[in-house]
Amino acid sequence: MIRFILQRILWTAVVLLILSLITFGLMHAVPGGPFSREKALPQQTIDILNQKYHLDDPLWKQYLNYLYDVLIPRINDKPATSLIDSYLINIKLWDKTYFRWMNFGPSYHSRSRTVNDIIREQLPVSFQLGVLAIVMALIIGMPLGVIAALKQNTVWDYLGMSMAIFGVSVPVIAMGPILVWIFGVALKWLPPSGWGAKPPYLLFFIPRDLSWAFWKHAIMPVVALGLVNSAIIARLTRASLLQVIREDYIRTARAKGLTERVVVSRHALRNALIPVVTVLGPMFAAIVTGTFVAETIFGIPGLGRYFISSITNRDYPVIMGTTLLYGMLLLLANLVVDISYAWLDPRIRYD
């Protein structure tokens, strides 16, 4: 097991390095420096700026510097002051000692803020949305799949699977406007845009005020994001449970005279839910891209919306930093999924 975990961690690190290389390479292959403006700056200014941001170094050096700034944690005794010296994680350990990690550098577009400032402000909101959507996908998808499987070929099954087909067929970009119009504009039950939570947050992302003021903004985007994924989970849970319920050990359990409830909850469900874990990795990825869309449609000030606008603005440091951050989160999620799957189902380790 330890060997397997180490292998996966090493593999994740390799993939992350390659992702950073691709990101860095593509972003630097795009012509037009960060300081090209409509009205050209004087050459002297550009030279000074290039020197300040180390843009006249050879590319490999720039890449290594970038990687060094992002990956290597450090402990400093001075508070961060300049734009170049800003870190995403900046924790005061004790007097005059700071733990700092992940510096994605300055943004070229909004000159007073660094990529880290932007991430720090916007990521918690995206995180709240994403976590709620995942929770919703699980608490709707799994029971729906279980009911559909246990009552196979009944009205419940058809109803559940029709809902699932509906869920996978209406993507977030279609569901969003429909929800906004029905509940935000026509019925006026919920505000069509905005977000209720404000910093500071508990544990970096949990809003302190979880009253209606928060939920009235959260319901629609969470439903839009969660529904698609709950449909996928429902279909998978159903298929997996249908397969398990025909296994010999289920027949044995029934033959022993156990009640149907015990057979299902103790013997069938435990095994049927294992494959559902595998879909969590792709689901995190879908949720992340979903937040890009949902935040744009529902006017939520999250990192996804900022990411999209930074693509339009060609703010390459932000695109690069956000891609790497999302890449890290997704790869980490996949790592956790892989390991927990191997832990739940020991057969995987020996593949």
Add this chain to the structure above:
Amino acid sequence: MAEKEAVALPVRRKSGSLWGDAVYRLARNRAAILGGVLILLLILTAIFARFIAPYTYEAQDLKNNSAVAKWELSIFPMMEPYAKVSDKFPLGADALGRDLLSRIIYGAQISLAVAFIGPIVALLVGTVYGLVSGFFGKTVDNVMMRFVDLMYAIPTMLLIILMMAFFRGSLNLSEPGTFAYAMNEIDKRFGGMLFIFIGIGLTAWMGTARLARGQVLSLREQEFVLAARAVGSSNGRIIFRHILPNILGPLVITVTLAIPGYISTEAFLSFIGLGVNPPTPSWGSMISEGSTTIRTYPHQALLPAMALSLTMFAFNFLGDGLRDALDPRLRGT
């Protein structure tokens, strides 16, 4: 296997070939037929768009911007006080005075193009890759599969977004006479579709490659391969004449089930401004434009959203039907 299938079929019909049975089962699936008919209609709409659409997708009538058709007022009565009613446009016009119906009709072209390019790339590239990797095994297999693992591990959507940002940012400024310039010209000619195809194609083949490889690994040790080899068949002939037909079923299922994913990827890219170039219409970009005016003119976003969902429904129905038909054991999974 053959006996099991015969049981599932009515007695009056003799069990035919794998594909014959599949077609028969597909024809009995009403949802799949509905999906198929819808897709056929969409294909015809996309091909004959210029004859069906009342206007071109870019024709502007600035006096009638955001014009509303009369029947739409009865569905969206809140528009009554401020809407410009015009009977020129069957579904109304967008904020730039372009006919919505025409744009939705032309928008079908890009969604369907993606729906066909994705599977074609997945089948051609992925299958050949997987066949070669699985058939030769050992080092070849190891190297080829590590590469797939790597591509698989990189989050697909981030990769596509990065590449699209790169294509759009860099090739626009390339010098005439270079390869990049030629690509960019072709892309412009097709309203930005070429780069979408490349982006989707680059990420579409990995799943099929893995599947094909897995299937080959289990097939290549079987007797019919040995028999083929004994009569002197070449590797190429064994791969394409003997192994490929046996694994085509699962491949077709996977590829069909992936189509809604390609359609929503394209819509997503166009939504965030990395897909088609304006004024080329895509349902994704139309939803993006329309959702800014959702409070005043909801139909501008809702109509393309419905077109998109309907298309995804159709492909989901057909994909599910095809899976049930080709592999009845998987029914309802």
